[in-house]
Amino acid sequence: MEELVVVGNGMAGIACLEQILKHSAKFNVTVFGEETHVNYNRILLSSVLAGERTAEDIVINPLEWYQKNGIGLRLGVRVVNVDPVERTVTGDDGCVTRYDKLLLATGSTAFIPPIEGVQRTNVFTFRNLEDTRAMLAGAREGVKAVVIGGGLLGLEAARGLQLRGCDVTVVHLPDTLMNMQLDSTGGAYLRNRIERLGVRVLLNRSTKALLGNGKVEGLEFDDGETLEAEMVVIAAGIRPNVELGRQAGLYINRGIVVNDYMETSDPRIFAVGECVEHRGKVYGLVAPLFEQGKVLAATLTRNKGPVFTGWTPAAKLKVMGVDVFSAGEFIEDDASEVVRYEDAALGIYKKLLVRDNRLAGVVLVGDAADSNRYMEWIRSKADLLVRRKNLLFPEPVADAGAGVAEMPDSETVCGCMGVTKGAIIAAIHEKGVNTMAQLKECTRASTGCGSCSATCQALLQAVAPGFEADAKKVLCKCVPFTQENLREIIRSQQLKSVQEVLDVYGNGVGCEICKPALSYLVDVIWCGTHEEDRSARFINDRVHANIQRDGTFSVVPRIRGGVTSPAELRRIADVAEKYAVKMVKITGSQRIDLLGVRKADLPRVWHDLGMPSGQAYTKGVRMVKTCVGTEFCRFGVQDAMAAGVELERRLENLYTPHKTKLGVTGCPRNCAEVTVKDIGLVGQEGSWQVVVGGAAGKHVRKADLLITVQNTEEALEAAMVFFQYYREQANYLERVYDFIERVGIEKIRKETVYAPAAQKRALLRRLQKSKTVARDAWLERETPIHPTQFVQIQPMEAMIQ
Amino acid sequence: MRWVRVTETKNIPLREGRAVQIGSEEVAIFNLGDRYLAVSNSCPHRGGPLADGIVSGSTVICPLHAWKVCLDSGDVEKPEVCVKVDTYPVSVEDGVLLVQISDEEEIAA
Numbered sequence: 038m039e040e041l042v043v044v045g046n047g048m049a050g051i052a053c054l055e056q057i058l059k060h061s062a063k064f065n066v067t068v069f070g071e072e073t074h075v076n077y078n079r080i081l082l083s084s085v086l087a088g089e090r091t092a093e094d095i096v097i098n099p100l101e102w103y104q105k106n107g108i109g110l111r112l113g114v115r116v117v118n119v120d121p122v123e124r125t126v127t128g129d130d131g132c133v134t135r136y137d138k139l140l141l142a143t144g145s146t147a148f149i150p151p152i153e154g155v156q157r158t159n160v161f162t163f164r165n166l167e168d169t170r171a172m173l174a175g176a177r178e179g180v181k182a183v184v185i186g187g188g189l190l191g192l193e194a195a196r197g198l199q200l201r202g203c204d205v206t207v208v209h210l211p212d213t214l215m216n217m218q219l220d221s222t223g224g225a226y227l228r229n230r231i232e233r234l235g236v237r238v239l240l241n242r243s244t245k246a247l248l249g250n251g252k253v254e255g256l257e258f259d260d261g262e263t264l265e266a267e268m269v270v271i272a273a274g275i276r277p278n279v280e281l282g283r284q285a286g287l288y289i290n291r292g293i294v295v296n297d298y299m300e301t302s303d304p305r306i307f308a309v310g311e312c313v314e315h316r317g318k319v320y321g322l323v324a325p326l327f328e329q330g331k332v333l334a335a336t337l338t339r340n341k342g343p344v345f346t347g348w349t350p351a352a353k354l355k356v357m358g359v360d361v362f363s364a365g366e367f368i369e370d371d372a373s374e375v376v377r378y379e380d381a382a383l384g385i386y387k388k389l390l391v392r393d394n395r396l397a398g399v400v401l402v403g404d405a406a407d408s409n410r411y412m413e414w415i416r417s418k419a420d421l422l423v424r425r426k427n428l429l430f431p432e433p434v435a436d437a438g439a440g441v442a443e444m445p446d447s448e449t450v451c452g453c454m455g456v457t458k459g460a461i462i463a464a465i466h467e468k469g470v471n472t473m474a475q476l477k478e479c480t481r482a483s484t485g486c487g488s489c490s491a492t493c494q495a496l497l498q499a500v501a502p503g504f505e506a507d508a509k510k511v512l513c514k515c516v517p518f519t520q521e522n523l524r525e526i527i528r529s530q531q532l533k534s535v536q537e538v539l540d541v542y543g544n545g546v547g548c549e550i551c552k553p554a555l556s557y558l559v560d561v562i563w564c565g566t567h568e569e570d571r572s573a574r575f576i577n578d579r580v581h582a583n584i585q586r587d588g589t590f591s592v593v594p595r596i597r598g599g600v601t602s603p604a605e606l607r608r609i610a611d612v613a614e615k616y617a618v619k620m621v622k623i624t625g626s627q628r629i630d631l632l633g634v635r636k637a638d639l640p641r642v643w644h645d646l647g648m649p650s651g652q653a654y655t656k657g658v659r660m661v662k663t664c665v666g667t668e669f670c671r672f673g674v675q676d677a678m679a680a681g682v683e684l685e686r687r688l689e690n691l692y693t694p695h696k697t698k699l700g701v702t703g704c705p706r707n708c709a710e711v712t713v714k715d716i717g718l719v720g721q722e723g724s725w726q727v728v729v730g731g732a733a734g735k736h737v738r739k740a741d742l743l744i745t746v747q748n749t750e751e752a753l754e755a756a757m758v759f760f761q762y763y764r765e766q767a768n769y770l771e772r773v774y775d776f777i778e779r780v781g782i783e784k785i786r787k788e789t790v791y792a793p794a795a796q797k798r799a800l801l802r803r804l805q806k807s808k809t810v811a812r813d814a815w816l817e818r819e820t821p822i823h824p825t826q827f828v829q830i831q832p833m834e835a836m837i838q
Numbered sequence: 839m840r841w842v843r844v845t846e847t848k849n850i851p852l853r854e855g856r857a858v859q860i861g862s863e864e865v866a867i868f869n870l871g872d873r874y875l876a877v878s879n880s881c882p883h884r885g886g887p888l889a890d891g892i893v894s895g896s897t898v899i900c901p902l903h904a905w906k907v908c909l910d911s912g913d914v915e916k917p918e919v920c921v922k923v924d925t926y927p928v929s930v931e932d933g934v935l936l937v938q939i940s941d942e943e944e945i946a947a
Contacts, residue, residue, distance in 0.1 A: 515894075546894055546895040547894060548892070548894040548899065549891075549892040549894065549899040549904060552892055552894075553892075570853075571851070571854070572851060572852060572853035572854045572892075572893060573853075573892070574892075575892065575901065576890035576891070576892075576901045579854075579890075584887075584890065584901050584902070586884065586902065587885075588885070588886065588887040588890070823851045823854075824848075824849065825849045825850070825851070825856055829857065829859075830844070830845050830849055830856050830857070830858045831845075831858070831859075832842055832843070832844050832845070832858055832859070832860055833843045833844060833845060833934070834842050834843045834844075
């Protein structure tokens with residue numbers, strides 16, 4: 038069997054090897070990897086840095102893959118010599134390995150500009166997992182970090198460090214960020230976006246020296262100005278690793294020169310990836326490298342024929358919420374026409390460069406949703422004459438399947454993994470792919486940056502026979518993401534306030550739909566430690582009372598379990614008279630409603646009542662309705678009042694996706710109407726049933742049984758676990774019964790009461806965390822959140838009569 | 839027409855409104871961050887207190903039935919009806935908000 042030696046365990050080399058294996062060629066394969074880690078997705082290092090993924094998450098091929106395919110893997114061994122006459126390679130451990138065919142996939146290393154003092158400690162490059170781990174060790178809250186280089190990698194590093202809490206500045210030599218891909222206007226839009234994320238940008242700065250004594254302490258620019266820095270990341274470009282090629286006597290220019298078949302000047306040596314120069318171009322992006330790998334696999338397995346003829350350079354910035362895409366030419370000349378769209382308020386910039394009615398290049402900042410379409414136009418040299426009116430916006434399609442139906446099979450859907458529409462359709466038909474998860478596993482589509490997931494979904498929907506449509510609805514057009522996405526965004530991007538979410542992921546403005554929803558999301562995700570912004574709350578949540586049709590408010594004090602006392606009732610009566618309350622009414626929830634209170638009177642009313650807020654005005658915990666249970670009722674079998682009062686105490690003062698009404702009843706006669714409550718406990722002889730998802734509103738729904746447990750503490754705990762799960766998983770304004778219908782009670786049981794103990798504890802811990810900071814909202818009567826929260830402002834000037 | 843000194847700017851929180859009785863008119867004053875705007879504090883629909891609404895850009899959404907009113911022009915933007923609320927010029931002097939009202943409103947007080 039022929040010996041195939043692969044030098045380089047990176048994305049390009051292994052992707053090529055995967056292709057070689059597909060050709061069922063007989064090779065004895067040995068892979069050398071300088072890093073000690075199995076093959077991983079280098080593109081996603083920035084998300085490891087940002088804490089969105091772990092090192093394990095980005096593994097492409099685990100050890101088992103090498104074993105299963107009989108590949109000899111030599112990790113941590115650097116190949117230091119190639120002998121093209123003896124046909125051997127020598128590792129830095131002294132081992133000599135013979136080859137019949139040698140594949141060089143040595144990649145590239147970070148370019149270190151000539152700066153004095155780069156040897157100081159806490160100066161990093163950003164190329165591999167080791168670099169990433171080293172940076173993470175130093176990236177702590179408040180650390181002043183400087184990234185030299187405002188290209189793709191530099192910006193991704195900057196955002197990653199910033200998400201780790203560092204105070205980050207990007208220093209860039211040219212006057213435009215991503216100047217290899219963007220014109221100056223595009224660069225300005227990008228800068229604006231990046232700065233809105235909280236990363237400082239310094240352009241036109243040439244770094245002369247890194248200052249410090251051992252550890253880096255700052256930068257000195259060539260104009261003498263200095264900048265403080267506790268860590269520095271150099272991301273000033275890459276250089277192909279050509280040393281082994283040079284030793285082997287290969288023809289080298291900037292990279293190892295290959296022809297269209299990916300052959301080098303030595304018939305037994307091949308090269309692929311970032312170390313390669315093809316027709317004068319060196320590629321640093323993954324899509325063309327995969328294409329090279331496919332071609333090389335054919336050449337190397339005696340199926341020579343396919344050719345690599347070059348690739349339109351295309352780049353996508355992988356910073357969540359900062360969409361940047363650039364492909365082909367981006368600077369116009371006399372022979373090209375430019376079609377431009379700008380919306381400064383929304384931060385959207387699109388520029389199309391048209392030459393002879395063909396698309397020669399595109400720049401998209403702020404909205405890169407159409408990048409695949411443009412890429413395909415460039416690749417296929419599509420005639421734009423007939424499309425001239427719709428260059429910037431596709432014609433609206435009523436038929437949801439039409440968008441993907443328009444795509445030719447050869448169009449690349451996933452640029453990271455190089456998966457075409459045709460490949461996805463083949464997977465659907467031949468492998469029975471029906472879900473996104475199956476598609477990812479089968480084709481790797483959408484496992485890179487994930488920006489093609491909408492297209493993949495649409496394809497599945499259009500083609501897969503068993504596709505189940507996810508009810509994906511964006512929150513509103515101010516922040517066009519689903520609530521599920523938003524939860525992920527808020528968590529991963531560490532957004533603590535509504536305005537931050539709107540600024541970075543929305544139109545910066547917001548409306549009455551999204552603001553209260555986002556208020557809820559940041560509250561529940563950060564367990565109440567978010568930055569509260571009352572301007573984003575509905576009036577009820579600003580003044581903790583329910584606005585009425587005449588602009589007055591209603592006041593419902595908390596009467597836990599509906600259990601009150603003569604003294605409390607007397608106080609309520611006194612307050613009603615003192616403040617001339619227009620109406621006193623017993624509510625359906627075993628409470629008392631005081632209607633028609635003026636805003637300015639609210640603090641005094643609450644003070645005189647001396648009772649906590651009943652949250653009757655908000656999407657929160659309303660009440661726990663109880664029956665008299667064993668204490669008085671001759672049929673009672675459980676102490677419903679005690680359990681109900683305790684349940685209310687444990688959950689009160691928390692916000693929920695929608696109002697949450699609870700009940701506890703002491704026997705199956707169900708006097709507290711628990712089976713039509715959101716969450717309820719039904720007492721039975723020697724046990725409790727915990728029921729969820731009842732409704733008695735526009736439609737009536739009998740609650741589902743969640744679980745039956747033996748004692749009261751277990752029942753309370755089951756209710757709390759479910760309660761927190763609902764808080765975290767339901768969409769804002771989704772009642773428990775709708776949530777259950779959407780998710781399914783079986784799944785909910787699995788993830789709450791039947792979940793592993795650790796998962797249940799985690800839910801309870803987050804509930805507890807929220808409870809610790811939650812307080813009775815009516816205490817704002819003593820410490821208002823703003824001096825005029827309840828006050829009726831009086832003009833400074835008395836009016837002249 | 840005359841300018842009335844109303845209140846210190848700090849009394850109107852960012853992106854919120856506050857109601858002030860000036861003469862016969864109840865005026866809702868909003869803090870939009872870069873400027874202050876004032877309209878009549880009564881939604882043309884059912885008289886809802888606009889000062890209690892959620893601010894969306896330079897519009898406010900009435901808390902009662904979500905009518906959307908432009909704070910610059912006073913036009914109702916949602917639903918599509920041709921009604922408007924009165925607007926009042928606002929200026930800031932030494933951290934104090936001044937609202938310009940007509941003499942009739944003053945006299946009616």
